[in-house]
Amino acid sequence: MNRWLTIGLFGFALALPLGAAAQDLLIRNATVYTASSHGTLKGADVLIRAGRIAAVGTGLAAGGASVLDAQGQALTPALFGGITHIGLEEVSGEAATRDAGLALGADAHHMVVRPEFDVTLAYNPASVLLPVARMGGIGFTLLSADAGAGGSIVGGQGGIVRLDGSSDPIGPRVLFISLGSSAASLTGTSRAGQWLLLDRFVAETHGRIPVDSPHARLTPEGRRVMAGYIDRGGRIVFRVERAADIRQLLAWSQRHHLEIAIAGGAEAWQLAAQLAAAKVPVFVDPLANLPSDFDQIGATMDNAARLHAAGVEVGFSQAGDASHNARKLRQLAGNAVANGLPWEAGLAGLTRVPAEAFGVAGQLGSIEVGKRADLVLWNGDPLDVAHTATQIWLGGIALPMRSRQTELRDRYMTPPPDRAAGQLPRAYSPRR
Amino acid sequence: MLRTLIAVLATALLASCAPTRATRAPAPAAAADDADGASAAFASTYRAVSAAPVLISGATVLIGDGQRLEGADVLLQDGRIAAVGRQLSAPAGALRVDGTGKWVTPGLIDVHSHLGVYPSPGMRAHSDGNEMTAPVTPNVWAEHSVWPQDPGFATALAGGITTLQILPGSANLIGGRGVTLKNVAATTVQDMKFPGAPYGLKMACGENPKRVYGQRGGPATRMGNVAGYRAAFIDAAEYAHKRQEAADKGKDAPKRDLKLDTLAGVLDGDILVHIHCYRADEMAQMLDLAREFDFRITAFHHGVEAYKIADRLAAEGVCGALWADWWGFKMEAFDGIQENIALVDRPARSCAIVHSDSEEGIQRLNQEAAKAIAAGQRAGIEITPERAIRWLTANAARALGIQDRTGTLEPGKMADVVLWNGTPFSVYAHAERVWIDGALLYDRNDPARQPVSDFMLGQGGAR
Numbered sequence: 001m002n003r004w005l006t007i008g009l010f011g012f013a014l015a016l017p018l019g020a021a022a023q024d025l026l027i028r029n030a031t032v033y034t035a036s037s038h039g040t041l042k043g044a045d046v047l048i049r050a051g052r053i054a055a056v057g058t059g060l061a062a063g064g065a066s067v068l069d070a071q072g073q074a075l076t077p078a079l080f081g082g083i084t085h086i087g088l089e090e091v092s093g094e095a096a097t098r099d100a101g102l103a104l105g106a107d108a109h110h111m112v113v114r115p116e117f118d119v120t121l122a123y124n125p126a127s128v129l130l131p132v133a134r135m136g137g138i139g140f141t142l143l144s145a146d147a148g149a150g151g152s153i154v155g156g157q158g159g160i161v162r163l164d165g166s167s168d169p170i171g172p173r174v175l176f177i178s179l180g181s182s183a184a185s186l187t188g189t190s191r192a193g194q195w196l197l198l199d200r201f202v203a204e205t206h207g208r209i210p211v212d213s214p215h216a217r218l219t220p221e222g223r224r225v226m227a228g229y230i231d232r233g234g235r236i237v238f239r240v241e242r243a244a245d246i247r248q249l250l251a252w253s254q255r256h257h258l259e260i261a262i263a264g265g266a267e268a269w270q271l272a273a274q275l276a277a278a279k280v281p282v283f284v285d286p287l288a289n290l291p292s293d294f295d296q297i298g299a300t301m302d303n304a305a306r307l308h309a310a311g312v313e314v315g316f317s318q319a320g321d322a323s324h325n326a327r328k329l330r331q332l333a334g335n336a337v338a339n340g341l342p343w344e345a346g347l348a349g350l351t352r353v354p355a356e357a358f359g360v361a362g363q364l365g366s367i368e369v370g371k372r373a374d375l376v377l378w379n380g381d382p383l384d385v386a387h388t389a390t391q392i393w394l395g396g397i398a399l400p401m402r403s404r405q406t407e408l409r410d411r412y413m414t415p416p417p418d419r420a421a422g423q424l425p426r427a428y429s430p431r432r
Numbered sequence: 433m434l435r436t437l438i439a440v441l442a443t444a445l446l447a448s449c450a451p452t453r454a455t456r457a458p459a460p461a462a463a464a465d466d467a468d469g470a471s472a473a474f475a476s477t478y479r480a481v482s483a484a485p486v487l488i489s490g491a492t493v494l495i496g497d498g499q500r501l502e503g504a505d506v507l508l509q510d511g512r513i514a515a516v517g518r519q520l521s522a523p524a525g526a527l528r529v530d531g532t533g534k535w536v537t538p539g540l541i542d543v544h545s546h547l548g549v550y551p552s553p554g555m556r557a558h559s560d561g562n563e564m565t566a567p568v569t570p571n572v573w574a575e576h577s578v579w580p581q582d583p584g585f586a587t588a589l590a591g592g593i594t595t596l597q598i599l600p601g602s603a604n605l606i607g608g609r610g611v612t613l614k615n616v617a618a619t620t621v622q623d624m625k626f627p628g629a630p631y632g633l634k635m636a637c638g639e640n641p642k643r644v645y646g647q648r649g650g651p652a653t654r655m656g657n658v659a660g661y662r663a664a665f666i667d668a669a670e671y672a673h674k675r676q677e678a679a680d681k682g683k684d685a686p687k688r689d690l691k692l693d694t695l696a697g698v699l700d701g702d703i704l705v706h707i708h709c710y711r712a713d714e715m716a717q718m719l720d721l722a723r724e725f726d727f728r729i730t731a732f733h734h735g736v737e738a739y740k741i742a743d744r745l746a747a748e749g750v751c752g753a754l755w756a757d758w759w760g761f762k763m764e765a766f767d768g769i770q771e772n773i774a775l776v777d778r779p780a781r782s783c784a785i786v787h788s789d790s791e792e793g794i795q796r797l798n799q800e801a802a803k804a805i806a807a808g809q810r811a812g813i814e815i816t817p818e819r820a821i822r823w824l825t826a827n828a829a830r831a832l833g834i835q836d837r838t839g840t841l842e843p844g845k846m847a848d849v850v851l852w853n854g855t856p857f858s859v860y861a862h863a864e865r866v867w868i869d870g871a872l873l874y875d876r877n878d879p880a881r882q883p884v885s886d887f888m889l890g891q892g893g894a895r
Contacts (some may be wrong), residue, residue, distance in 0.1 A: 091762060156443050290552040292552055293554060297523060310539075321761055323760075324759055325757055325758065331799065338654075338862065384858055385799050385859045386805070386812050405768070410767050412739050412775065
């Protein structure tokens with residue numbers, strides 16, 4: 001019985017007050033993985049003032065800030081959760097809880113192209129997925145708008161949100177376009193149709209097809225939004241796997257001088273040098289080593305390592321349950337490291353690379369002076385699933401390491417109540 | 433996400449398993465002793481690859497029964513574990529393997545796989561895991577769908593998987609028989625069938641059957657689901673009774689019925705019951721169903737709410753085959769927690785199992801276990817490696833009814849062994865070598881010891 005009691009009290013002690021204000025804090029004696037050119041600093045201190053990183057070094061003076069001794073544990077930037085629908089879907093199987101795709105047309109034969117669709121407007125920061133992700137050390141994610149039947153290969157726009165409960169995305173919007181076999185049903189069942197359409201969209205954006213033409217696909221607002229990506233350097237994320245499609249994509253994007261990134265890229269390693277030369281970041285799933293379809297025949301565990309070796313900026317995204325299990329992303333990074341990616345590049349793929357690719361590197365993604373104090377303390381190697389996050393700070397606020405899942409856990413940690421002894425059902429357990 | 437969702441739901445639609453009366457039968461035994469002779473059909477033609485003795489020395493050895501030995505040797509001979517201990521002497525002609533700094537475990541066992549029935553590439557023509565033509569199909573057998581050229585068998589082997597149960601999906605209330613395979617590359621599934629392993633029966637609770645059949649004649653509700661199981665077992669009980677009566681009185685047996693053969697096998701205890709079931713309340717319903725018809729449930733699969741009834745599962749001797757962290761992809765998965773495995777493992781006489789239900793997850797069951805250990809630790813539950821390895825080996829073997837053949841490194845068992853580059857419970861762990869029945873069938877550092885499926889030949893340009 002003592003054991004139960006101890007665990008119960010331990011759990012209770014973790015219940016920090018919600019809505020705590022940012023306080024100045026000196027994290028002392030940490031192994032600081034800066035994810036910047038400063039590399040790893042052992043026995044270093046990080047001073048947080050007004051929600052920002054005020055100093056990084058050794059022997060820093062607290063100057064009125066409260067002090068936490070990290071006892072040498074790993075301190076990283078809060079991690080990227082991948083390209084997800086966190087806050088855009090609560091239960092994947094329940095359509096009423098999903099907001100990530102726009103389907104105004106009846107089906108795949110009734111294409112409706114709406115690049116102006118901005119999925120961040122549906123973002124719900126009160127979703128139970130947020131605390132679950134934070135428990136895994138995740139502080140920001142890229143919300144994606146997905147292609148689908150009744151829409152088009154242009155999914156729409158997403159953006160970076162920080163998982164601190166704030167409502168608005170930070171940084172620029174990002175446009176999502178899907179290519180390859182999984183999207184071919186949206187373009188007359190041939191992937192060649194994807195290039196036909198994309199060229200058409202460029203022509204429309206540049207006014208070469210009148211808005212009132214029966215062949216026009218874009219609305220005036222859609223043209224304006226597309227111009228931001230085609231003419232003004234907005235980032236377009238292409239979901240694409242096959243090397244041949246990536247080759248076409250590189251040629252097409254270079255022809256139009258586009259800033260692109262690739263999500264998936266199972267066969268990207270076959271074009272590593274070209275991707276490096278074109279400075280295209282690739283967000284790979286390092287666990288995708290099977291020929292899941294005929295676009296991924298060349299899938300291999302070495303993908304991330306080979307791309308990195310060629311000079312490609314490698315980030316991570318996952319093919320599985322990206323949103324609910326966003327916390328798995330660091331397992332992906334760890335597996336990439338176990339298969340040849342340098343450890344620092346593995347961490348960069350979870351921090352600096354996505355921050356730079358999606359235009360928020362000035363705010364987060366590394367531990368440097370002036371950045372937001374979005375930090376995680378770990379009880380071991382942050383890339384190894386054998387260890388867990390012990391504390392996350394977002395904007396300098398230590399967020400409670402609790403979620404709906406820890407509530408459930410603690411409710412069922414104790415033996416079943418003894419009704420004969422007057423104990424109430426579990427439903428009466430105290431809420432934290 | 434829709435594609436992912438569909439994939440997840442499709443995956444979630446799968447499962448089944450088999451029991452064993454495993455004697456120390458030599459390799460190709462067919463275990464043909466069902467009253468109806470059914471298990472003589474499609475008999476195993478598995479043959480172990482013959483190999484010289486192997487002595488692994490100086491390793492950290494997890495036996496699989498809860499013991500851990502440091503600096504220990506493991507001797508494989510004639511396809512069996514010959515000895516485990518210190519300073520073992522190598523027989524003549526033995527291959528010596530320096531295990532210094534490395535870990536040795538039993539071969540890993542996945543009780544829930546759809547390799548071969550939902551293979552890669554995931555083409556429509558390959559979609560052979562759910563007989564979605566009626567909600568009760570105990571007449572179908574997963575082995576008749578298994579495509580042995582699924583490249584996923586090889587990648588699972590690289591993750592240390594030596595035995596796996598292939599199950600039908602979970603679209604149906606009663607989805608059909610599962611089959612237990614040795615993970616040895618072959619041209620026919622019969623060449624992979626684990627000799628003498630009992631059959632499993634895949635059943636499914638909850639959302640999947642009612643979603644699939646809700647607009648197709650039912651069941652459309654959970655109460656419809658339960659009515660469907662009961663109707664099937666009423667028929668099975670009558671069939672079993674008539675068959676017994678005929679045997680006792682020398683009368684003609686009833687006409688053979690494939691559906692009822694399988695269900696009667698469950699009632700006889702010859703076929704092990706594996707139930708895809710997420711919610712605690714539904715698991716309790718299924719335990720009552722089993723009581724009503726006097727059969728045993730071997731394992732609940734997925735069981736994301738198993739932690740809510742962990743004591744009861746242990747008390748009733750039912751295994752929980754679980755994921756480390758899947759949750760939220762449908763309503764019945766909404767209450768998933770990362771401590772599920774640790775909490776199900778905690779009671780006395782528990783049977784927690786890490787399963788995959790995934791061609792990706794099966795490649796790293798060790799990492800799934802590592803996550804479960806870490807989650808347990810965060811909740812104040814310390815779990816040693818020698819305990820956790822049971823989730824992937826001995827407990828899984830128990831659920832497949834092959835625990836006296838494999839699943840631990842006890843002498844006399846099949847020499848199904850993995851040599852790891854360090855602790856298996858890390859993201860950096862690699863299975864360096866994998867032996868099955870004493871034969872080295874995977875070596876991370878030797879391409880000649882890495883199987884390549886027919887499908888992968890000549891594919892994908894230069895690698």
